[in-house]
Amino acid sequence: MNFNTKQTKIILLFAFAFLVFITVSLRNPGNKSVNKTTENIEIEIENKIKEIASLKEELKANRKLRNSESNHFRFKEEAGDQESKIIRLKDDEEEVTFYTEIEKDEIQIKKKEYLIQKTEFDLAKLEQEKEKEKEKEKEKEKEKEKEKEKPGKTEVEIEEENTLIDKKKREIEKLAKELNKQKRNLQIKKEIIEDEGKIDMIFTWGGITKDLHKRNRYNYELQFSLRAVAKYLPWLNKIYILINYDTTYPYWLKPQDELDKIIVLDRCQFFEKEEDCPTYNSFAAYSIIHRIPGLSNRFILMDDDFFFNQPVKEDYFFSKNDLPICYDPRKLQRTYWRKHDLYPLAIERGFPLWKYARYTHRPLAFRRDFILKFEEQYPTFLEFVQSHKVRYKHLAEDLSMIYFEFHYKNNIMKKLPKKQSKFYQALFKHEDDVGPEFEMYYEKLTTEDIIVFNINDDWSPDYEIYLEQRKVFWNFFTKIYPEVPDFEIPNPDHKANT
Missing domain, CATH: 3.90.550.10 (Spore Coat Polysaccharide Biosynthesis Protein SpsA; Chain A)
Known part of the structure; x- marks a missing residue:
């Protein structure tokens, strides 16, 4: 095929321009897309940091509860073991061996301690739920103009929650009082056993x-x-x-x-x-x-x-x-x-x-x-x-x-x-x-x-x-x-x- 000089120049010019375009495109592929992706990643990282901080705070707040829960289940297990030992059948005998009055009192005290642990645990969970609700209310106040969230508890629900918390506190006070009395009387009984007759x-x-x-x-x-x-x-x-x-x-x-x-x-x-x-x-x-x-x-x-x-x-x-x-x-x-x-x-x-x-x-x-x-x-x-x-x-x-x-x-x-x-x-x-x-x-x-x-x-x-x-x-x-x-x-x- 024969081309004249002018046509050849035009073809070469277009080829060179295409080559430059291709080269530039390969150097900066999807620049806008890359910028957009980086911005999203930074936002996601920031959100993850906030999420981790929130989880740390929640972990810190829950640590005491988890320990309390572990303790009260341990107390429950120990109390159950103690209670099962109150009456024991002797091997090959038809009589029942009872624990002493002191041991029975100690078992009752252990059970009472478990009840107090359990009630305190329940109260702590209620208090935590109440604190979480307060935090939600604060967040809603800050973000109510930005987004619409689920409405908080009604005044009636909050009043019922407070009543339940007060009831739990009274239960703990009553149990603690009974426990102190049992411990005091147990100590008196021990002193009586050790009495020298004076x-x-x-x-x-x-x-x-x-x-x-x-x-x-x-x-x-x-x-x-x-x-x-x-x-x-x-x-x-x-x-x-x-x-x-x-x-x-x-x-x-x-x-x-x-x-x-x-x-x-x-x-x-x-x-x-x-x-x-x-x-x-x-x-x-x-x-x-x-x-x-x-x-x-x-x-x-x-x-x-x-x-x-x-x-x-x-x-x-x-x-x-x-x-x-x-x-x-x-x-x-x-x-x-x-x-x-x-x-x-x-x-x-x-x-x-x-x-x-x-x-x-x-x-x-x-x-x-x-x-x-x-x-x-x-x-x-x-x-x-x-x-x-x-x-x-x-x-x-x-x-x-x-x-x-x-x-x-x-x-x-x-x-x-x-x-x-x-x-x-x-x-x-x-x-x-x-x-x-x-x-x-x-x-x-x-x-x-x-x-x-x-x-x-x-x-x-x-x-x-x-x-x-x-x-x-x-x-x-x-x-x-x-x-x-x-x-x-x-x-x-x-x-x-x-």
Whole structure:
């Protein structure tokens, strides 16, 4: 084929242009497409980073829940194992071996711990769901103009959720309270098992007050009652004085670190609720006496106006079988009369409705394990008595007499005739001039066979007369108990402190 020069040039020019186009295209293939793909990858990477950060936060928030879930399943497995061991059949025998009371209590505590773990786990999940919902609400506020999302929970749903959370919290509080009580009683039972057979004494002391409108003005009673105990009951193990946390330490008593036998304790630490103490109700104080750590199983309950008049042995308080001895005749009295405002509540909650005899004003013998049995039968009554910071209806809730009726019904007391107590009760009301009265007391105590006596504290409301009465009281007791025991501070300043 023959081409002229001009045509040849044109063909070569087009060929060269095509070649340049091809070369440029091969160097930058799909440039716009590549740029677009890179931008998408960067966005995807950024989203993945955000997603990873979110997962890390969720992982951090859930770690505690996962641990709790693992723990509560472990507790469940352990509790199940323990429960299956309560009753075990011996090989080749037809009898059943029961675990001890202590082991049963420990199993119950383990189960209660599991329940608390489980309830806390459920609550934590609810709280987490609530937090997630809050985060969603915040995100919706930020993005509601950009995109439409699923609507959040209604106010009714949120209120129901909050109600459920509050319910779970109350369940945990209740379970924790029951668990603490079970642990405390288990510790008491262990102490009872390890008991060495000694006998302690407890005073519930109201402190020193100068209030003339109160019958419990301080007239050195505790000081002289302790002198009598030191003189006539030297075999006692420990003497506990339970006071309110705001009560001033006895000014005539040596510091606690210098005392071996006498222990002064804040009784408020043994109450179920902080708001129930300080208390001015001696019966409320009686409700916590068995909770003193290390208290001997057998103990004697005292008031500060009880005084021993001669040596006393253990068998005055406990029988040969270690049963508390009661010298009062039994006569049933209602705890709450039908007209009392608390009677319907007592029926509803199954409170003890009867008490023993009448109010007795003398040293009383008790056992910790018997009081625990009472508490198991009436699980909420002691806490109810504690809620009354002053005596309810005078003597309605006298726990000492309620305990004695429980002892009588369960055949865990020893009754002896009243005359064997050799107890003397002084006058309940005093004349302004108490000199002749106390001369008569001195004559009786030094000539008659009296083991223990009580001098009531109904003194004159006239301050000048009262000061003269207190002088007589002081002189009388320093004559009866002249020996100063080693737990007293020598020559304390009485006038500055009373």
